[in-house]
Amino acid sequence: MTGGRRAGGGRRRAGYGLAALLLTLQALTGCAPGSAEGTDDGETAVRQLLDRWSTAVRDRDENAYLAAVDPAADAYLAERRQVFGNLADVPLASWRYRLVRLTPGGGQRFTADAELRYGLTGYDTVPVTTAVRLTVVRRGERWYVAGEQPRGGRxxxxxxxxxxxxxxxxxxxxxxxxxxxxxxxxxxxxxxxxxxxxxxxxxxxxxxxxxxxxxxxxxxxxxxxxxxxxxxxxxxxxxxxxxxxxxxxxxxxxxxxxxxxxxxxxxxxxxxxxxxxxxxxxAVTTPATPLWLSEGFADWAAYRDTGRTARQAAPELAAEVTAGRPPGSLPEDADFGFAGEPGRLARAYEEGWLACRMIAERWGEDKLVAFYRAVGARQKRAGAVEGALRDVLAVGPEDFVARWREYVAGAF
Missing domain, CATH: 3.40.30 (Glutaredoxin)
Structure with a gap:
């Protein structure tokens, strides 16, 4: 369905002298005496702020992380302290904020639309990317993060x-x-x-x-x-x-x-x-891939060596066929909507599974994998399944559906 230690650090760094600490805080907040007030300079300062904020997370440096947060934003400061602690056990390989757009918000407050990109050590070859909207504020010569609003989920x-x-x-x-x-x-x-x-x-x-x-x-x-x-x-x-x-x-x-x-x-x-x-x-599932194929293949892989019969694995579809209401066509993408009627959703999965199981049984498992790849390789939905049926399985779409309907009827 779409659409899987060792504790991390989280330690505070110690040993800074007062002068070194002041210099570090100044760098972390992305400011320096005499910074210009123009938009370009503001974007530069915010990028520096986000770069240092990112580095603080990667280094597990709580003091540096919280130093980038607006000291006047009490609730947000407490929230960031909690979130930093929540990350202690997460094995981060990377963590970086990238500024996309800086928009004036009135006075010394700005909205910073950014992307957070992070990866997990040993698991992510490509980072997760999520959008976030930050509130940044300038206080004197210093810039701080003062709040945020996730865009696309927590x-x-x-x-x-x-x-x-x-x-x-x-x-x-x-x-x-x-x-x-x-x-x-x-x-x-x-x-x-x-x-x-x-x-x-x-x-x-x-x-x-x-x-x-x-x-x-x-x-x-x-x-x-x-x-x-x-x-x-x-x-x-x-x-x-x-x-x-x-x-x-x-x-x-x-x-x-x-x-x-x-x-x-x-x-x-x-x-x-x-x-x-x-x-x-x-990586090979594209907009050309219908849900009956992507979900059906996933179910086929899941049931492949379980020994479950069609009646055991597809009870909703079995009931419909037994009642004389066999499916007339392969399920549409809309049939897989999570908010729809549960029985129809279950049957959509079961119908896709039996289509993939039929290919594996009648043409072979290698052909099923090749068919999946061939559909996705076409990038666009129009003609993708039809072309892959012809090139990989040497059948037309009407013939395939007719064989599938016969296969479903005989499965129960």
């Missing part, structure tokens, strides 16, 4: 202290969860990676997964910048932009602690393998 460490558990192929980050639950997630993610490797047959993906589990469904919605009700019955989702041949921003598997908690061991295994398949296929 980060996990904004919600509380993060606990990190490292597996052989996974990193699990949790807030409000005990370590035992996080370790169980890491174990399942570690089992999911080789299962996906066997299905996807491509060693060019990273072979590791980052999993995040917030404290509640509401907190999950905040991470995804969407109403929590959209994900009430969804055990997990995978974030990340499609495409890019290895340059797409890093994926995160976000677990719904409530829906996931209601699953049994087998269901949890399927969910983690399904989401890991999305991570593996992300």
């Amino acid at each position: 980060q996990l460490w904004d919600q509380g202290p993060v606990t990190a558990v490292r597996g052989a192929h996974s990193l699990v980050l949790g807030v409000g969860q005990d370590r035992e639950r996080l370790a169980a997630l890491a174990d399942l993610a570690d089992r999911a990676v080789p299962a996906v490797d066997a299905a996807w047959r491509d060693n060019r993906w990273a072979g590791r997964v980052v999993v995040e589990i917030p404290a509640s469904l509401d907190r999950m919605g905040a991470l995804l910048d969407a109403p929590a009700s959209n994900y009430r019955g969804i055990a997990a989702v995978t974030t990340g932009e499609v495409g890019g041949a290895g340059t797409a921003p890093a994926d995160r598997v976000i677990v719904n602690p409530e829906a996931y908690g209601r699953l049994g061991d087998f269901g949890r295994r399927v969910v983690l393998t399904h989401e890991t398949a999305h991570v593996a296929t992300r």
Whole structure:
């Protein structure tokens, strides 16, 4: 579904003399005596401020981090102190703010639209990029960060202290969860990676997964910048932009602690393998890839070696077929909407899974992988599936759908 340690530092640096400390604070706030008041000079000062603020996070230097925050913004200062502490267990490989635009806000206050780019040590080959809107203020010759408004969802460490558990192929980050639950997630993610490797047959993906589990469904919605009700019955989702041949921003598997908690061991295994398949296929999943194929392939990878029958794995579709209401066409993207009717959503997944299972059985698993790649390689949706059916499977779309309908009817 789309659309997986050792504690970090967090230590304060000590040993600065008073003169050195004053010089450092002046540099951190991006100002120097005699700075000009023009827009260009203001942008330069704010870039310097954000660069030093970023360095303070990477260096785990709390004093330097808080020195960049407006001392008059009491609530924001307390919030930043908490967030800095929440990051202590997160293994950061990189952290950088990049100024995009600086807009006057009246008086000595400005709005700084920026991007935060961060990566996790040993897991992210490309950083996560998220937009943030900062309020910056000039006080005399010094510049400070005085507030912020995330644009595109909160980060996990904004919600509380993060606990990190490292597996052989996974990193699990949790807030409000005990370590035992996080370790169980890491174990399942570690089992999911080789299962996906066997299905996807491509060693060019990273072979590791980052999993995040917030404290509640509401907190999950905040991470995804969407109403929590959209994900009430969804055990997990995978974030990340499609495409890019290895340059797409890093994926995160976000677990719904409530829906996931209601699953049994087998269901949890399927969910983690399904989401890991999305991570593996992300670079070749493009706007040309229909959801029946991306979701169907992820389910195929998840069920591939489980021995589950079609009736066991697709109960909603089985009920419809048994009642004399078989599907007439492959599911549309809209059928996969999380906010839609739950039965239709389940059937959409089941129909996509059976389409992929049919390809694997009748043309071979290598052909299924080749078909997936061929569809994504076309970049645009129009004609992508039709062209890949012709080039890889040597069938037309009408013939394929007719075979699929027959296959579905015979599966139950």
